[in-house]
Structure formats: C-alpha cells, structure tokens
Amino acid sequence: MPKTKYVEIYEDLKQKIEKNMYEYQQLLPSENTLVKEYECSRNTVRRAIGNLVNDGYVQTKHGQGARVIYQDFKQNEYMFGETETFKEFALRNLKKHETKVVVFEELTVDEAIHEHTLLPIGVEVYHIQRVRHLEGNPVIMDYNYFRKDVVKGLTVDIAEDSIYEYLARELNQRAVTAKRKMVVERTTEADEKYLKLDGFNSVVVVTSHIFNADGVMFEHTQSRHTPGNFVFFDQTQRK
Amino acid sequence: MPKTKYVEIYEDLKQKIEKNMYEYQQLLPSENTLVKEYECSRNTVRRAIGNLVNDGYVQTKHGQGARVIYQDFKQNEYMFGETETFKEFALRNLKKHETKVVVFEELTVDEAIHEHTLLPIGVEVYHIQRVRHLEGNPVIMDYNYFRKDVVKGLTVDIAEDSIYEYLARELNQRAVTAKRKMVVERTTEADEKYLKLDGFNSVVVVTSHIFNADGVMFEHTQSRHTPGNFVFFDQTQRK
DNA sequence: TGGTATTTGTCCGTATGTATC
C-alpha cells in the first residue's frame, strides 16, 4: 500500500527533527517554502505539520511559523500505556518476555459483568486472566474479556503468544480506538500472589475499552501493573 | 472573539452526541448532508468530525460513515492530569481547596537543576514548593520552577492563589504545550510529612514541561499526587 | 454476481482574514 503524500512529508520532517537537522527552538521553513520543496499544495503541508503538533514536536504561532520543541529524551526503556501490545513492547526493548495463562474460560455477560465492562448483557465472551513476565519477573496481571463473535477461536496457546497477532493474521481484525482510564489502587491478594511488587503496596490499574474498525467494542481489559515498571507519556496543546 | 465555523459545528455535534440525539453505535449524517445542514464546505465539516474523532466520540470508516462510540461514563469527580489547573479542577467539582506555600525562593539554574528540569543553565528561576488541599486534605505536593524572565513578579500570595490566573491576567502569558510523564514512586519523607497518604506507600509523580506561545519552556513542575485522588483518561485511534 | 450510487479519504487551487515582522 503506497503511503499518502502528507504522511511522507510528516515522516520526513519528523525524522529531520529527530536528527537535529531542524534544531530545538528553530523555525521550520515556511509553509510556502515547504510547498515548493515537496511539490505539493499548502493544505498537504499543513496537514503534515498538524501531525507534528499533535506529537509535541513543533508548536505553531500565527504569523510567525512552526517552532521545534522536540527534545531528545533519554529513551526510557519502559513505556507502557501506549498503543503498543505487550509483545511489541518486549521485542522493541529486547526484553525476555513470557505470558502465563491463569484462567481461560467462556462466559455469557450478565448484569454484574456488564456493570464493570460495559459489554452488552447476553453476549458470549472469553474471560482470560494472564500474568506477563519481563526478564523473568511477573510485572502485569491482565484480566481480559473478548467478544466471541468478533474474536473467534481463541485458545490458551494463542493467549500465551499474542492475541493481537492472531487477530490481525487470522481474523483480519484490529484495535482502532482505545479508551483508557488509569488509577492507582491498593494491591489485592491476587496481586500479591502473582506479581513481584518490590515493596509497593499498590498497582497501576489501566482499564481499557477497545473498538474494532466496525465500531464494535470487542474487548474490555483491566491491566494491573507493578508500579516500578510503569511509565506513561502524554502531550497536549491548547490553542 | 467570534468562534470559527468548524468549532461551532464541532461543539454542536458534540453536544448532540452527549444528549443522545445521535446515539451510541449510530452513524452521523453523511458529510454532504451536514454540508447542507450547516451551510458550509465539506472541508469544514470534516474538520469538525476530525475533532470528535480525537475526543473518542466517533470513529470513521472509509465508505461507511462516522459512528458514535461515545458512552456516558459516570462523571468521575476526580480527574487530574488534564490541562486543567488545580483551581479550575477544584471549582468545577465544587471542592473546597487551599494551597500552602512551603518554599519560595529565587535561584539560578546550575548543572544539577538543568539535569532534571531541562531548563537552560544560567537562567534565573523561582523555585516553589506547595501543598494542595482538597476538602481539607493535603493531596498534592508541587515542586515548580518558573523562568523569571517569562513569569515576572511572582509572590507568595500569587502562588497561594493561582499562578496561571496571574499569568493570564497580568502578563498575557499562558501554557500552550504541556509534555508530561507519569510514574509511580515510593514515598519520600517529605511526602509522608505533608500528604495524607491513607496507607499508600507510593505517590503518582507527574513531571511536566510547559511551553508558552513563543515556544519557551518556562515551567518545570513535578507534582506528587496521593494515589487515591488520581485518575487519568486517555483515548487513541490508529488509522 | 455485478453494476451503480453513496460515502469517506486525499489532494489541489484560490480567496480572505489576521498576526507577526
């Protein structure tokens, strides 16, 4: 699939910023200059720049230009909370990883489950409980609910490898929108039984509602992270 | 200042979704229909819808339409981590609030301060340490550094009210971009001395780098939240 | 099954307004 023009420009500019070809606090070339450089319309350039703004790479000012505010953070090795899956994360950081399935069962959503998952009453789901290990240490407990009409044919083997790889490869399904809520809670007995808490009496609880391309909320997950391995980044602009 | 057209359309659609005039899982009217309805160009409609996508209110699908995926969460009373200031948050939730200044001093950034704030060496800053109270309970410790060349004339009185209100009113300055990092750390002696921890041996540490309209990073803040009062929401789409 | 209409996605060009330099 060919990349679109504005994505190409966006990625090119992004890379140039990361390589300090455009430096911190410097203005990007004006939109009209970039129009000539990339031989495209001004709208296309503006779209690319808009994406850089969303990433916190530049900040635009009316009448002035787009100023680089990217700073080369020391790349934190841990980085949960983004769209990345556990396996992707582990591979990117070259970490030994392992997933152990504690519970694997099939249920029908009742009032109680609906209450905390928002999944519709009556639909059939897989309920999976997994412990995620990094470098041999148990660092995350996942409680998943997957709609069986969307995620067909799950097995324990798949759940120990990567459900999302299976979804993409076999079912042509993927997560499009993820809504997440993060809180910190006191540990439960299960947390203390399964996780390596390093003295913490709390865990970071990330509750996710995940929608596929058809707008169906097909997954509800509660991930309980050991605090020592949890980092979350975020950037916002107000206009 | 008159609102722009696309913001008006965006806010109108948003409100209609919140009021269930467009229901969960329903498709919005097509772009061409909305063009007629709002008497504007298609680009303008698309921009409004794009903002709804960013808010996690709708999800678009090529050739099909924009489907509502907004769900009426029970509005959490606590909601830190957004762009809101402490005072705005307290007022919105009708909470009694109070800020006590523990440290107020003027410093010059040296190597050590630069290292953890990224503020340039040699610039003069206010260093402020504050305890934030909600309903009488100390729930946040703030460690602020403000550049004196941007934030002129700070006083203890201002720091106990709202620095951002002062910035806007007196100096015509404001936060445009905020970059944040969240981690959970074990409590320090200062945390235990000043905060009501309710048995937690950890705090949520939000480290912020804040840029003004000129692209100057004028503030570095570390906020240490008691876990029980911290909630963070987030939504992402991948295309 | 296939063809047509609908709908979103990309891209272009132009005009006007407004803030900055």
Next chain:
DNA sequence: GGATACATACGGACAAATACC
C-alpha cells in the same frame, strides 16, 4: 504601511471502500 506567514473557508476533482439493488 508593506511584506511575510499562519488560519479559516470554499469549491472542485478523483480515488477507494462500502452499501444497495
């Protein structure tokens, strides 16, 4: 005041995915 630069808005063209008959 004039030149530059970003922001908003319009309109049109075509491609690509989907829906419908």
